[in-house]
Amino acid sequence: MKRLLLSAAMIAATFSSFGQLKLPSLSPTTKLTQEFSTSSIEINYSRPSMRGRKIFGDVVPFDKVWRTGANGPTKIKFGEDVDVNGTKVKAGEYVLYAIPGKEEWEVIINTGVGERGPEGFSREYDVVRFKVKTGHTDGMVQTFTMELTDITYNSCKLEIEWEHTKIQIPIKTHNEDNIESNIDKTLNHPSLPYFQVANYYYETNQKTEVALMYVNKALDQDPKAFYEWLLKARIEKRLHHNDKAIEAANKSIETAKGTTFEDEYIHNGNKIIDEIKKGTNLATDKKTY
Secondary structure (H helix, E strand, O other), X not given: OHHHHHHHHHHHHHHHHXXXXXXXXXXXXXXXXXXXXXXXXXXXXXXXXOXXXXXXXXXXOOOOOEOOOOOOOOEEEEOOOEEEOOEEEXXXXXXXXXXXXXXXXXEEEEOOOOOOOHHHOOHHHEEEEEEEEOXXXXXXXXXXXXXXXXXXXXXXEEEEEEEEEEEEEEEEOOOXXXXXXXXXXXXXXXXXXXXXXXXXXXXXXXXXXXXXXHHHHHHHHOOOOHHHHHHHHHHHHHXXXXXXXXXXXXXXXXXXXXXXXXXXXXXXXXXXXXXXXXXXXXXXXXXXX
């Protein structure tokens, strides 16, 4: 009886270990989450690899609906309303399909998030369909890859690469009015984000006088904030207040000494001073969004 019980226990332990068995996937899933604008973009997809195979025109046929990945359908979630290749797409979760071709792809954003892939694909759930030209990667991309690049305050690109093929999908928001409204509401809050607002106006090259007012308020709260002094120097320079810009740059250098950012802020502060003395403009004075 004891032997029977021991054997049963060993068998149970064996099946239990099989139940917990984790084998490597040939097309592992991944989740890309990128802060964008005032929310985020999330992409869930599987990443197959070439493994010596020819991909487009063979593993992935031309002119057929593809799940843009492997295993289950690729899903993309927008945290706010966006324009995808010029067409408005409401905030929410979607499926990203594609129809690859030799010279261009047809990209499809579809609401059928409960479907398993092309076999459950239905055009009636399409939100957006558009075509983009194919490009070539610098080298061979062995593993299917998606990434969000060229990110600004209100635009980015979704790049899809595999084998030697690359496509780019432009994404944009029109959120200036919402941002202004949120700024007005937040500035009436006890915890005032003066520096963040000043930096936003500086980086988007708008309301420079307002940016100066807010960075001055931020410095009133924390006069030892070296990064705020550097922003003030940049804003003063943009307004052609050169003496004040040099004064703020020197203050940034002085207050950064002894911190882990000392070298960076000495370099950036001296760069502003040198450019003013040479009569040149900062590259960052160009509109960035």
